[in-house]
Amino acid sequence: MKVRGLRGATTVKANDREEIWRATRELMEEIVRLNDIDVDDVASVILTMTADLNAGFPALAVRQLPGWQWVPLMCAREIEVPGSLPRSIRVLVHLNTDKAQDELIHVYLGEAVQLRPDLATR
Template identity: 40%
Template sequence: MVEWRMRAIRGATTVSENTVEAMQESVMELLDELEKRNQLHPSDIISITFTVTQDLDATFPAAIARQRPHWDTVAMLDVQQMHVESSLKHCIRFLVHVYLPVSAPVSHIYLRQAQKLRPDWCLPLAHRD
């Protein structure tokens, strides 16, 4: 019998500009990687909180995520990231709570310029498809 546990997964990405299209591209890429690297199905997800830096207001990341198959029942929240003057611009972050087998490794997802936030959690580009 497989033992399951609630786990937390962090991630972030950046967008090239404050447009719906740029945000959609980055959020979809981020969630594709979340599902793939952690072998997740949306039914395993308890909740996800997205944060955006104050320079992003073209759309809500949760509205983008709800367009994905099976994501319309995931509890999601969008909030503005605390502003720190020297922080990374055009950044979208998430905190996801999921059910995973206890033995499953967790892969935190940091893409694009957000790799600078947690280089210790980033996969080398050679490992990405």
């Protein structure tokens, strides 16, 4: 079994706590569904948000999902690059898995599909 990185991203329309939490839960639920993840196989999760989002912690949304209260979660600010996608939430899941790297399904929702169109169309 190896530790693999699984990526995902989404966007929100406004800097609103409920919107951040809703979008984060939707993203994580889709990552779990598409990759058939058992939460016990998750080593840790890093979540970032762009500087224009600060109304709520996305990790709190993940912690509200069943079984995720013991997974180490960390929030950080995405680096500010001119012209980058605004109002975005990104996630990196560290997963213990027997799957090969190319078998993992990375999830990009909302406007975030433009970040990795090569992966978003799988």
